[in-house]
Amino acid sequence: MPGPTNAETQPAVSVHELDKTFGQTRALDKLTMTVHTGEVHGFLGPNGAGKSTTIRVLLGLLKADAGRVSVLGGDPWRDAVALHRRLAYVPGDVSLWPNLTGGEAIDLFARLRGGFDRRRRDELCERFDLDPGKKGRTYSKGNRQKVAIIAALASDVELLVLDEPTAGLDPLMESVFAEHIREAKAAGTTVLLSSHTLAQVEALCDRISIIRQGRIVESGTLDELRHLTRTTVTAETARPASGVDALPGVHDLVVTNGKVQFDVDGEHLDTVIGHLHGLGIRSLVSQPPTLEQLFMRHYGEDLAAAGNGGS
Amino acid sequence: MATITAPAPAAARGGDRRPLAGVGALARFALRRDRIRIPAWIAGLTLGSVVNLVSFEDLYPTEADREAVAETMNTPAGLAMTGPAEYLRDYTAGAMMGHQLLGFTALLAALMSVLMVVRHTRAEEESGRAELVRATVVGRHAHMAAALGVVIVTNLVLAVVLAGALAGTGGTGVTATGSLLYGLAHAAVGIVFAGIAAVTVQITEHSRGASGMGLAAIAVAYALRAAGDIGEGGLSWLSPIGWAQATRVYVDDRWWPLLVAAAAAAALVTAGVLLSTRRDVGAGLRRPRQGRGYASVALGHPIGLAVRLHRGLLIGFAAALALLGTMYGSILSEVEDMLAGVEMLEEALAEMGGASIVESFVSMVMVVLAVIASVYVVLAALRPRAEESDGRAEPVLATAVSRARWLAGHVVVGMLGGVVVLAAGGLGLGLAGALALRDSAVLTDAMGAALAYAPALWLTGGLAVALFGLAPRLATLTWVVPVYGFVVSYLGGLLQFPEWMNNLSPFGHVPDLPAEELSVLPLLLLTAIAAGLALLGLTAFRQRDLQTDH
Ligand SMILES: Nc1ncnc2c1ncn2[C@@H]1O[C@H](COP(=O)(O)OP(=O)(O)OP(=O)(O)O)[C@@H](O)[C@H]1O
Ligand SMILES: [Mg+2]
Numbered sequence: 001m002p003g004p005t006n007a008e009t010q011p012a013v014s015v016h017e018l019d020k021t022f023g024q025t026r027a028l029d030k031l032t033m034t035v036h037t038g039e040v041h042g043f044l045g046p047n048g049a050g051k052s053t054t055i056r057v058l059l060g061l062l063k064a065d066a067g068r069v070s071v072l073g074g075d076p077w078r079d080a081v082a083l084h085r086r087l088a089y090v091p092g093d094v095s096l097w098p099n100l101t102g103g104e105a106i107d108l109f110a111r112l113r114g115g116f117d118r119r120r121r122d123e124l125c126e127r128f129d130l131d132p133g134k135k136g137r138t139y140s141k142g143n144r145q146k147v148a149i150i151a152a153l154a155s156d157v158e159l160l161v162l163d164e165p166t167a168g169l170d171p172l173m174e175s176v177f178a179e180h181i182r183e184a185k186a187a188g189t190t191v192l193l194s195s196h197t198l199a200q201v202e203a204l205c206d207r208i209s210i211i212r213q214g215r216i217v218e219s220g221t222l223d224e225l226r227h228l229t230r231t232t233v234t235a236e237t238a239r240p241a242s243g244v245d246a247l248p249g250v251h252d253l254v255v256t257n258g259k260v261q262f263d264v265d266g267e268h269l270d271t272v273i274g275h276l277h278g279l280g281i282r283s284l285v286s287q288p289p290t291l292e293q294l295f296m297r298h299y300g301e302d303l304a305a306a307g308n309g310g311s
Numbered sequence: 312m313a314t315i316t317a318p319a320p321a322a323a324r325g326g327d328r329r330p331l332a333g334v335g336a337l338a339r340f341a342l343r344r345d346r347i348r349i350p351a352w353i354a355g356l357t358l359g360s361v362v363n364l365v366s367f368e369d370l371y372p373t374e375a376d377r378e379a380v381a382e383t384m385n386t387p388a389g390l391a392m393t394g395p396a397e398y399l400r401d402y403t404a405g406a407m408m409g410h411q412l413l414g415f416t417a418l419l420a421a422l423m424s425v426l427m428v429v430r431h432t433r434a435e436e437e438s439g440r441a442e443l444v445r446a447t448v449v450g451r452h453a454h455m456a457a458a459l460g461v462v463i464v465t466n467l468v469l470a471v472v473l474a475g476a477l478a479g480t481g482g483t484g485v486t487a488t489g490s491l492l493y494g495l496a497h498a499a500v501g502i503v504f505a506g507i508a509a510v511t512v513q514i515t516e517h518s519r520g521a522s523g524m525g526l527a528a529i530a531v532a533y534a535l536r537a538a539g540d541i542g543e544g545g546l547s548w549l550s551p552i553g554w555a556q557a558t559r560v561y562v563d564d565r566w567w568p569l570l571v572a573a574a575a576a577a578a579l580v581t582a583g584v585l586l587s588t589r590r591d592v593g594a595g596l597r598r599p600r601q602g603r604g605y606a607s608v609a610l611g612h613p614i615g616l617a618v619r620l621h622r623g624l625l626i627g628f629a630a631a632l633a634l635l636g637t638m639y640g641s642i643l644s645e646v647e648d649m650l651a652g653v654e655m656l657e658e659a660l661a662e663m664g665g666a667s668i669v670e671s672f673v674s675m676v677m678v679v680l681a682v683i684a685s686v687y688v689v690l691a692a693l694r695p696r697a698e699e700s701d702g703r704a705e706p707v708l709a710t711a712v713s714r715a716r717w718l719a720g721h722v723v724v725g726m727l728g729g730v731v732v733l734a735a736g737g738l739g740l741g742l743a744g745a746l747a748l749r750d751s752a753v754l755t756d757a758m759g760a761a762l763a764y765a766p767a768l769w770l771t772g773g774l775a776v777a778l779f780g781l782a783p784r785l786a787t788l789t790w791v792v793p794v795y796g797f798v799v800s801y802l803g804g805l806l807q808f809p810e811w812m813n814n815l816s817p818f819g820h821v822p823d824l825p826a827e828e829l830s831v832l833p834l835l836l837l838t839a840i841a842a843g844l845a846l847l848g849l850t851a852f853r854q855r856d857l858q859t860d861h
Contacts, residue, residue: 059709061857081713089709095702097620100602100610107606108616112710132604148706161709 010073012037012159012190013058018067020053020214027053029214030067035192035207040185042205043194044295050214051194052092055163058192059089072159085114087159088152092167092194094144096136102147103132109151121154127176142168153180160184160191166200178204198291210295222291229294230263232287233272238280247272333449337457341431345461352423353469356416356497357476363412364482367404377402384410387646387672391537394556395544397563403484405561408477413496417555418533420469420497421504424462425525428508431458434518452584459505459580466501470494489561492569496555499572503551504529506579513586534635542642551575613712613720620698621691621721625728628687632680632736636757639676640743643753646672669748673740673757674823678800680736681764681818685793687732688768691725692775696786700860714853722776722845729768737761760824766837767796767817773844780851783858792817 013035020028027050035041045051056062058071060080069076074083096105103125110116125132128146139147145168152160160181166174174197181191181204195201201208208225210218218225230251235241241260245253249268254261264272269286276284342349371377381402383389390396398410432454435441441454474494478487504525511524532550539547540556547553557568609615647668695718698704708717741757744750775789796818813819820833 056705056857061705061708063854063856080708081711084709085711089706091702091706091709093702094706097703099623100619101604103604104602104606104610108610109706109710111606111611112613112707112712114711133601135602 010037010070011035012039012072013041013192014068014070015054015058016068018054018057018069019065020050020057020062021065027214028057031211031214031216033209033216033219035190037190038185038188039206040181040191040193040204042201042208043192043211044196044198044201044208045194045211049211051211052163053214054211055089055161055192055194058161059084059087086157087161088113088155088157089161090145090148090152090163090165092163092165094148096139096144096147098135098137100136101133102130102136102139102143105136105147106132106151106154109148110155113155113157116154117156121150124150124153124180127180128173140168142170142173145169146173149177153184158189160189160193162191162193164194164196166195166197174200198295202291208291218294225294226288227266229289230265231269231289232261232263233269234259234261234285234287235276236260236282236284237276238282241276241279244272244275247275330450330452331456332453333444333447334453334456334460337444337449337453338460341457341461344431345427348427349465349468353465353472356419356423356469357473360408360412360416360473361476361480364404364408364477364480364485367407368482371404371407377404377407380407387541387642387675390540393540394536395540395547395559397559401484401562403561404482405484405486405489408482408485409493409556409558409560409562413493413560414533414536414552414556417497417500417552418529420466420501421529421532421551422526424466424501424505425508425511425522425529427462427465428458428505429512429518429522429525431461432509433512433515433521452587455509455584455587459509462505463502466498466505469501470498473497484561486561486564489564492558492564492566493560495569496558496560499569499576500551500555502576503554503572503579506576506583509580509583510586513583513590534638538638538642541639542645546638613707613716614723616707617720617724620694621724621728624687624690625724625731628684628728628732629735632683632732633739635683636676636680636736636739636741637743638739640740640745640753640757641747643669643672643744644747647748669744669753670756671823671826673744673753673760674826676740677737677757677760677764677824678818679797680740680761681733681767681821682793682797682800684729684732684736684764685768685771685796685818688725688729688772689775689789689793691728692722692772692779693786693789694725695721696779696783699783699858702859705857705859708857715849718776718779718849718852722772722849726769726772729772730762730765733761733764733768734758756825759829763824763829763834764818764821766834766841767821769841770817770837770844773841773848776848777844777851778848780848780855783855 011034013033015031015033018028018031019026031050031054033054043051043054053062057064057069058076060076060083063077071083072086076083096102100108106121106125107116110121128150130143130146130150134143136144145165149162149165152162166177169177178200181193184191191204193201193205202222205222207221208219209216210225218228220228236259240258241255244250244260244262247268248271249265250272251263251265273284371380381399384393385396385399394410394414398406402410432441435444435454444454470491471494474487474490477485477493478490507528508521508525511528512518512521514524515521532552535550536547536553536556539545539550539553547557551572554568554572558565610619695704698707698721704717708714737758737760738754740761741754744753744757771789771792774792775786778786778789796816799813799816800818817837820837822828822830822833
């Protein structure tokens with residue numbers, strides 16, 4: 001690649017045509033994705049799309065059927081132990097031992113990973129408002145989740161693999177979490193974050209991959225993804241806006257007393273605005289799609305169309 | 312709920328402070344909730360008893376048949392499984408019921424009572440429903456009183472139904488008065504255990520803990536009567552099940568043991584009520600302790616984690632086997648006296664190569680202890696599977712712990728734990744036996760006999776590991792080994808199983824020390840197979856996907 005990708009070393013995670021089936025279920029279908037070193041990468045997709053499965057392959061907990069997978073330059077299945085010293089994982093559904101306290105579990109995970117900063121761990125317990133002296137069986141779902149998050153953040157690692165880490169957290173704790181992710185990014189840590197909270201992904205992530213039915217259907221920065229999809233334009237023109245509907249890439253045109261509103265495909269935006277300019281623009285509002293709109297396109301039924309558009 | 316809250320306003324206006332206020336409504340509510348359970352328990356126990364009585368009549372139609380059975384029952388093993396020897400004097404079909412079945416069905420009545428009391432008291436509190444109810448005008452003792460009332464009435468109904476059904480069969484020796492005593496003996500055991508549950512529900516906050524303590528009490532009661540019936544009978548008097556059997560129902564029809572049960576039940580219920588006034592709703596007498604906020608140094612290694620996870624079970628099993636061994640050991644001198652006269656047994660012993668009665672008894676007890684120890688080993692060896700399917704293995708294996716080290720931690724602790732459990736049993740048996748017979752050789756004999764079973768335990772554990780690696784969903788099949796081992800080793804002697812059946816059990820290949828000579832080869836072979844199985848499981852586990860159930 002030319003330009004900005006200078007002497008960038010290898011990506012933190014690279015997956016090429018990964019397949020994984022469970023009996024009849026094809027969980028991953030030639031999945032290809034890249035997480036660059038130092039970025040916060042959002043991993044989005046509907047339930048059952050294959051996010052957790054991908055993450056488990058990246059951790060060497062599941063064995064790939066086919067394809068190439070590399071994590072921090074190593075093979076996650078073969079070099080699991082060495083790689084696990086350099087990464088930390090927060091599962092989507094944290095189960096703790098009923099008779100171990102949260103504090104014991106945190107220390108256990110961090111030590112098994114190879115040492116941690118005790119002061120940082122205490123600080124995190126305080127920030128996340130966790131009582132480390134309670135037995136695992138008495139924790140709520142959110143508090144179990146906090147145990148895993150604190151254990152991960154207390155370790156000094158190069159890569160954080162987080163599978164829906166905030167699913168059980170209240171909004172306040174979610175913002176504490178976001179703060180720590182920004183801190184980790186500032187310190188150069190790579191983060192792979194699977195999530196259903198779109199606002200969180202929008203706020204935290206540099207790049208995003210959207211997975212559906214075991215394949216990555218979109219990948220890139222939020223801006224790049226936006227470019228691929230439609231922008232909503234509302235305009236008022238001096239002369240009646242005729243001929244807009246004949247332009248390429250224009251959809252859902254509505255004309256109401258002198259105002260036009262329509263959606264336009266990213267690559268035709270320039271042509272359409274040029275046409276409006278010819279009609280004399282009085283006011284113009286252009287709304288980029290929210291991540292939610294982007295996402296709904298892939299959740300929606302017209303997936304075949306979206307698939308064609310994407311490739 | 313409506314049934315309970317309905318009378319509330321009227322009573323509230325009166326400022327009702329009676330401790331039993333609302334008990335009637337609560338009891339009706341409990342009966343409604345249990346309208347299927349209670350009839351099911353009563354019908355099940357009655358039907359099972361009638362079927363047994365009829366089949367006794369079928370199997371042993373003549374007096375000679377029944378005397379032959381009585382003869383085979385009159386061994387330590389026979390009495391441990393059934394009841395006191397006094398029943399053997401006049402072994403009618405009724406006496407067989409009192410001897411062989413009563414202990415078992417009374418145990419089930421105890422189980423019914425414990426589960427019911429816990430369900431209507433502690434489980435209600437735990438779920439928070441009791442708080443809602445007690446916030447209306449319900450007296451502080453109303454919950455307990457309603458639960459006990461329902462359970463006591465259930466037990467009395469069971470007694471009457473059972474008595475009627477048995478008397479109706481007209482079996483030999485099955486009189487009408489005897490049948491009433493037979494039914495009431497069940498009710499006595501049930502009500503005493505309702506009292507025990509009334510105490511355990513005060514102690515802990517969790518209904519599972521309360522039921523667990525109740526079940527442990529049942530197990531202890533059964534073990535005490537088993538030991539007592541082999542020995543002089545003193546220990547049986549510590550057991551509510553022993554009291555039921557002490558009625559010698561259908562033989563002597565003694566009623567007074569029921570008074571002992573009634574006194575005990577009254578004392579237990581009083582204790583439960585007194586304890587309940589010393590705690591808050593929802594709390595236990597034993598508060599859940601605040602744990603340590605930091606892990607100890609040991610908890611930084613897979614072995615440390617495994618030790619921590621297995622510790623409770625290991626201590627429990629070691630203590631139970633030490634206790635059981637001690638009970639058997641303490642009756643060794645009586646065994647010697649009792650068996651000295653039994654011709655059949657002496658012949659059998661002579662065939663076995665001249666072992667003494669004590670030696671062969673130690674061998675027999677040891678098989679039982681070894682099978683129980685193997686239950687521990689299976690539980691421990693299946694632990695990795697539970698960790699995996701419950702999702703606790705995943706975050707551990709995502710740290711710098713290899714699969715081999717993680718699994719090896721569990722396996723090593725499980726296998727060595729099995730040896731510890733065996734040794735505890737051997738030590739209890741040996742020490743108590745050495746004291747009873749004033750012969751220190753018993754201790755070394757018992758320890759040797761116990762430890763000889765270690766390779767059989769390892770093989771059992773190895774099988775669990777192999778299944779865990781190759782077919783994790785089938786790992787629970789390992790339970791076949793202790794169950795089969797128990798059937799073959801414990802009953803095989805009584806029922807004369809063929810040799811090949813014995814050879815299928817790993818316990819069958821262990822020399823019966825001290826009655827037999829020590830032969831090392833089978834022990835080495837068992838150990839080698841165990842190691843091979845464990846290695847196979849480990850290798851397979853490293854090749855497969857982690858299978859989490861969510
Ligand atoms: N161990 C397994 N055995 C069989 N099927 C599985 C297994 N694990 C995952 N699957 C299937 O693979 C597919 C992908 O599941 P996965 O858990 O990766 O989805 P996900 O994207 O994480 O979903 P969610 O958002 O609900 O967490 C689903 O169809 C799931 O049923
Ligand atoms: Mg998932």
